[in-house]
Amino acid sequence: MAFRSVLNVTGSDHGDQDVRIAATLCAEVGAYLSVLVMSPPPLVMASPPLGDGIHEWPGQRAQAIARLEKRYRQIERFSQDMATLEKTAREIQTLLRAMWLCYDVDTDYCDQASVGDAVRQRALCADLTIVGPALLNDDHLGPSVVNGSLFDTGKPVLVVPKGAEATLSPRRVVVCWDSRAEASRAVREALDILSRAEEVRVTLVDPEPTCNANGAEPGADIAAYLTRHGARVAVDRLPSAGKPATAVLAQHAIDTSADMIVMGAYGSRRLRERLFGGVTRWIVGKPALPLFLAR
Structure with a gap:
């Protein structure tokens, strides 16, 4: 079948290599490019409710302060990740706008267990998902993206390893x-x-x-x-x-x-x-x- 709608998934810290590869392939066949920029957070244990141990106050005062500090660090990390995610999305939009492609750029910040579902939802409405070398070498994000786009949709995936000359018109x-x-x-x-x-x-x-x-x-x-x-x-x-x-x-x-x-x-x-x-x-x-x- 002809590829008219292509999905590319990239990490917020991957740079623009994968997106450039996908954009070049879309320009080659006149396809629409959808880019999903992901930044899954690290796995963390949920903090206990702040009320735990209040009846033992002030004996548990140090532990309560430690829990508050941990929650603050989580919120701070979330804010930093979201800022990086939005910055990467803006840079990708600038890149694609200069290439005169039909495109859209979306972001998703979810826990590790939800990455596959987030990708599957978008891959179901694409003809092809392109996995570039940066995502291929990301052991944290890559496997979940491939599971979601390939195994859970029945749609094809084009894997482009480092050093490959990618084309949708191979000889x-x-x-x-x-x-x-x-x-x-x-x-x-x-x-x-x-x-x-x-x-x-x-x-x-x-x-x-x-x-x-x-x-x-x-x-x-x-x-x-x-x-x-x-x-x-x-x-x-x-x-x-x-x-x-x-x-x-x-x-x-x-x-x-x-x-x-x-x-x-x-x-x-x-x-x-x-x-x-x-x-x-x-x-x-x-x-x-x-x-x-x-x-």
Whole structure:
């Protein structure tokens, strides 16, 4: 599908790198850009009610003063974070205004547990969410953003690692195919990209011909589907030779001079919890290529 509405989530302390990447991609395809600037507060324990221990006054006077000082520091931190959040939002608006884009900029200050829901609400009304390198390297905010935008919406996410030359019009694309529903969803969401690419390499690692999964000729079915949509497709069936499938796919992307990898994201609890430290991040980290994910 064509991307007409794009969401980009960034942290208030991330600078403007991620927003610039998203803005450039939107300008490339004429898409509307929605930027969400987030500043989740640190996890803190709620202070006990001020009335606790009053009957023991003045014996608990020092503890009561300490609670008041702690609450004051929390309020002061909140004020500082809000000021930083608003300042970042104004700077992003200035940047996007100069790029002559159609855009909106919103802010959200919420606890860690609510980050995913805040992102999900906005990603549901976007065609694509772009995760830039600053957010990708934020272990505090990044996983919650990906969970909210990818796993909780069914919408695709484009992950752009550091050093990648991001484009929504890649010349060569590697599609990681294994006949699962998640891979099929990724192909469907990336159809606009794949149909305009000069070359699409449908890649399977150690495929086994079966009557109810890969078929008698693994990869032929999805290649035919893509061809009907105007894509120029080749099928690569690769042996793992004892290597992890991720290593084989990453090397193949390098060998074929791919500009993007398209793959399904699998929603197991383990992958959701370890997305940035697990298989997906490993693939992103090896070849510096944009990774198009869907499930």
